[in-house]
Amino acid sequence: MSEPILFSDLALSEPVMRAIQKVGYEQPSPIQAAAIPVLLAGGDILGMAQTGTGKTAAFALPLLSRIDTKQADPQILVLAPTRELAIQVAEAFQKYASEIPGFHVLPIYGGQEMTTQLRQLKRGAHVVVGTPGRVMDHLRRGSLNLNNLKALVLDEADEMLRMGFIDDVEWILEHTPKTRQTALFSATMPKEIRNVCNNYLTDAKEIKIASSQSTDANIEQVYWMVSGTNKLDALTRILEVEPFDGMIIFVRTKTATVELAEKLEARGYSASALNGDMNQQLRERTIERLKTGKLDIVIATDVAARGIDVERVSHVVNYDIPYDSEAYVHRIGRTGRAGRSGKAILFVAPREKRLLYTIEKATKKPITLMELPSGATVTKHRIDQFTQQITNALQEQPDLSFFNDLLAEYSHSNDVSPEQIASALAFLLQRERPLQVKFTDVKPERSERRDRDDRGGRDRDDRGGRDRGPREDRPRRERNDENMDRYRIEVGRNHEARPGDIVGAIANEAGIESRFIGHIKLHDEFSTVDLPTGISKDILAKLKKVRVRNRPLEISLDTGPRGGDDFPGRGKPKRDFGPRDGAPREGGYRDGGRDKPRFNDRDNASKKSGYRPKKFD
Ligand code: AMP
Numbered sequence: 001m002s003e004p005i006l007f008s009d010l011a012l013s014e015p016v017m018r019a020i021q022k023v024g025y026e027q028p029s030p031i032q033a034a035a036i037p038v039l040l041a042g043g044d045i046l047g048m049a050q051t052g053t054g055k056t057a058a059f060a061l062p063l064l065s066r067i068d069t070k071q072a073d074p075q076i077l078v079l080a081p082t083r084e085l086a087i088q089v090a091e092a093f094q095k096y097a098s099e100i101p102g103f104h105v106l107p108i109y110g111g112q113e114m115t116t117q118l119r120q121l122k123r124g125a126h127v128v129v130g131t132p133g134r135v136m137d138h139l140r141r142g143s144l145n146l147n148n149l150k151a152l153v154l155d156e157a158d159e160m161l162r163m164g165f166i167d168d169v170e171w172i173l174e175h176t177p178k179t180r181q182t183a184l185f186s187a188t189m190p191k192e193i194r195n196v197c198n199n200y201l202t203d204a205k206e207i208k209i210a211s212s213q214s215t216d217a218n219i220e221q222v223y224w225m226v227s228g229t230n231k232l233d234a235l236t237r238i239l240e241v242e243p244f245d246g247m248i249i250f251v252r253t254k255t256a257t258v259e260l261a262e263k264l265e266a267r268g269y270s271a272s273a274l275n276g277d278m279n280q281q282l283r284e285r286t287i288e289r290l291k292t293g294k295l296d297i298v299i300a301t302d303v304a305a306r307g308i309d310v311e312r313v314s315h316v317v318n319y320d321i322p323y324d325s326e327a328y329v330h331r332i333g334r335t336g337r338a339g340r341s342g343k344a345i346l347f348v349a350p351r352e353k354r355l356l357y358t359i360e361k362a363t364k365k366p367i368t369l370m371e372l373p374s375g376a377t378v379t380k381h382r383i384d385q386f387t388q389q390i391t392n393a394l395q396e397q398p399d400l401s402f403f404n405d406l407l408a409e410y411s412h413s414n415d416v417s418p419e420q421i422a423s424a425l426a427f428l429l430q431r432e433r434p435l436q437v438k439f440t441d442v443k444p445e446r447s448e449r450r451d452r453d454d455r456g457g458r459d460r461d462d463r464g465g466r467d468r469g470p471r472e473d474r475p476r477r478e479r480n481d482e483n484m485d486r487y488r489i490e491v492g493r494n495h496e497a498r499p500g501d502i503v504g505a506i507a508n509e510a511g512i513e514s515r516f517i518g519h520i521k522l523h524d525e526f527s528t529v530d531l532p533t534g535i536s537k538d539i540l541a542k543l544k545k546v547r548v549r550n551r552p553l554e555i556s557l558d559t560g561p562r563g564g565d566d567f568p569g570r571g572k573p574k575r576d577f578g579p580r581d582g583a584p585r586e587g588g589y590r591d592g593g594r595d596k597p598r599f600n601d602r603d604n605a606s607k608k609s610g611y612r613p614k615k616f617d
Contacts, residue, residue: 004303005033011040013065015099020061023095024255026276027303029054029323034207035183036062039151042181044204046197050187051156052355053209053323056092059153059183063127064093066150069102072124073148077176079132079169081159083109089155090129108144110134118143132160132168139175146176157186157193166192173200187354209324219336222370223346223356229439231319231347232260234372236267237439238317238345239297241373241381246290246312248334249299252320257299260319264297271297274304302327311337318346321355325362345370378437386426386435484518484530490554492526501548502529528558 004027007020028036031049038045039062049055063076080086090107097103106125108117110133117134121143128135128144138144152173154160160169173182173196182201186193197204224234235249251257257273264271272295274286283304289295291310298305302322316335322328328346335342346367348356360367373381407421491497499520506517506529518530543555 004306010036011065012036012061016061016065016096018099019096022098024253025057026254026301029058030209030326031055031207031323032058032061034205034209035059038205038207039063039181039183040065042066044181044201045183046201046204046206047183047185048187048189048206048208049185050354050358052321052352055155055185056089057096059155059185060089060093060096063151063153064097064100064103067097067100067103067126069100069126071126071148073145074125074128075148075150076127076153077135077146077149077151077172078127078129078153078155079135079160079172080129080155081131081163081165083107083111083131085156086129086131090127093127093129105129108134108138132165132172135172136168139172149176149180151181151183152176154182154184154186154196157184157196158188158190161190161192166196170196170200218340219332219342219344221332221344221346221365221367223348223367224370224372225353226347226349229372232263234347235317235319236264237373237378239264239269240378242315242343244296244343245314246293246295246310247297247315247317248305248308248313248331249297249317249319250305250322250331251299251301254301256320257301257304260299261297264299269297270295271299274298274300276301276303278304302331305331305334308334309337310334311340313337314340314342316342316344318344321346321348321352322359324355325359328359329363375437375439378439379435382430382433382435382437386430485533485535486558487529487531487555488526488558489529489548490526491548491551492523494524495549495551497522497527497549497551502527505546505548505553506531506543 108130261273332344
């Protein structure tokens with residue numbers, strides 16, 4: 001890797017720099033390093049980048065650096081394919097503008113009360129982030145004034161094309177000042193998008209972040225699709241059963257290195273942060289401790305871990321996915337040193353799937369799906385550790401006569417067998433870290449596995465996007481609306497059905513306008529969908545035969561749980577595809593709430609797994 005570009009090299013405005021410092025970003029991602037100077041200089045860009053590359057900050061940071069808060073009319077317009085992305089982008093702007101006094105950003109999307117939006121627009125916003133349909137509405141009504149627009153960003157342009165918004169996008173482009181600066185981001189470059197670039201971008205700098213990289217053959221590469229449990233819990237489960245020597249865990253921010261190190265330490269692991277805020281001496285000391293085995297786990301950012309060469313690093317965990325394949329290759333190259341074998345584990349949120357495929361393609365190595373250790377596996381592991389402790393204690397041949405006498409006396413006077421006493425003691429010993437572990441949320445997302453297993457060489461453009469909620473511009477009825485009935489359909493996640501497919505099929509075949517189609521909840525083998533009451537038998541008969549992902553819907557009124565289903569309870573799904581639900585489901589740093597493990601011995605088995613039990617005082 002060449003010398004890193006720093007944020008301080010990029011001439012961003014003071015308040016934006018302070019905000020970056022606050023969120024803890026250490027270094028610009030490749031797309032940011034390439035895009036920021038061009039956008040700061042007022043140029044157009046065509047960025048081929050997907051979610052997870054840091055593309056939002058790549059346009060938000062430079063555009064915010066040039067904002068004039070005294071001008072109340074919108075200066076920046078971002079078009080996004082879905083309301084959920086619009087909200088996310090607006091939130092990102094808010095975050096990066098946290099140090100700009102008086103700054104306003106406004107997300108506008110279909111399904112939201114028009115009157116509220118009109119009022120908010122009247123109040124003024126420096127940045128508007130909207131879905132194409134709703135932005136067009138406002139332009140037509142004259143409620144959105146783009147006369148002073150300085151910059152227009154088309155985010156996820158290929159998604160907008162796929163969702164049929166491209167004409168709207170062009171219409172909006174036609175209705176903005178020709179002097180505007182334009183940035184277009186797209187994960188793929190179909191010819192329609194290329195045409196938009198040719199027609200509406202001026203001397204655009206093309207930025208493509210993809211390079212072919214090779215990885216060492218002696219590194220086993222696996223990924224876990226973030227689902228069903230949060231990342232921290234998943235990590236601790238892996239740490240329990242995975243025999244590792246030294247480990248580097250990569251996260252994106254300096255703050256995250258510290259937070260995660262603290263959480264792992266609280267769980268009994270010998271872990272420490274390594275980030276660019278630490279001075280050289282402290283960093284070197286941390287690496288030295290890792291080298292000599294005084295420390296087992298280092299939680300690092302890319303910058304801080306640059307060039308670490310520690311032979312005993314047997315595992316690399318990509319807790320946060322890297323921005324690109326180059327960073328991935330660099331990260332996993334921290335293991336498998338000096339001819340040893342290594343293992344690289346990658347956490348991938350559903351919306352980051354596309355980045356996983358990019359990495360795989362660039363490294364030309366398959367990354368296989370791993371399942372989280374089950375409760376039974378963790379139990380077995382803990383039992384092994386426990387019995388090993390007993391064996392160790394007996395092998396050490398300490399003088400046990402005092403305890404023998406004590407327990408013999410107890411056994412005699414209380415008339416209980418030695419086994420009963422031993423069981424009671426074992427019970428007491430494991431109370432804080434039970435030997436029998438049950439997880440309720442271990443079920444892996446089978447649909448994800450299938451998605452990967454049969455992907456072959458097919459084009460994945462329509463599958464790799466974020467885990468979306470329903471299409472925008474569709475005001476969903478409330479789930480508990482009395483005018484809605486809940487139906488069950490026999491297609492689900494395992495058949496790769498998505499809410500959009502279901503809405504499309506029902507809307508087309510039953511002639512029900514999509515805005516009257518209520519909440520959709522995907523389960524593995526089936527789904528539920530809320531539809532207006534009073535649907536005729538004829539329509540239902542028709543819908544029974546309608547196919548989604550080549551399976552008939554077999555629609556029926558939902559009557560609650562059936563044998564073998566994963567249905568959580570009659571008519572009240574825990575999660576539904578409401579407006580914000582497609583937002584990333586990363587576990588973040590939620591504390592799993594588990595007790596600190598504490599044993600009074602450091603046995604071999606536990607050492608092998610990197611687990612360092614705390615001593616009783
Ligand atoms: P995006 O590709 O815009 O969806 O961003 C993906 C994630 O990367 C978001 O959670 C951002 O907060 C994070 N991110 C963006 N830029 C940086 C950076 N320079 N350093 C660390 N994290 C970043």
